[in-house]
């Protein structure tokens with residue numbers, strides 16, 4: 799059975815990328831080379847992942863870039879996503895407080911934040927961390943179900959949005 803990297807087509811056994819939920823099928827060498835820089839190769843790679851993806855940096859913890867599916871999902875331009883915190887991208891009400899996303903007292907137990915922090919500190923991927931966020935919508939707030947998967951890539955982390963929709 800062949801097990802070729804979907805990006806460079808080399809045999810994966812030599813430098814396999816096993817057990818990763820987001821870059822599954824891409825060899826470690828490609829992951830390292832793609833995420834080592836911010837160029838059109840990275841953009842193409844993220845867009846080809848099909849699901850909405852945020853690429854996060856750890857310090858300060860904010861979005862480095864996102865793919866076009868994420869821009870469509872959150873109805874934002876890339877400039878409204880890059881350099882912003884996750885909660886700002888999701889329009890979480892606590893991203894609009896004085897302390898802001900991740901620092902507000904209400905963020906202490908945020909499962910999304912904790913999954914991202916855990917991925918940065920331990921390198922472990924998470925598969926389907928979920929929570930309900932209060933999303934700011936003009937003057938009202940609407941509960942949204944948010945579920946994400948995370949994966950560390952070099953110094954960065956990928957956040958795949960598995961669900962972002964109004965709670966019933």
Ligand SMILES: [Zn+2]
Nearest residue numbers: 803806825828
């Ligand atoms: Zn490869």
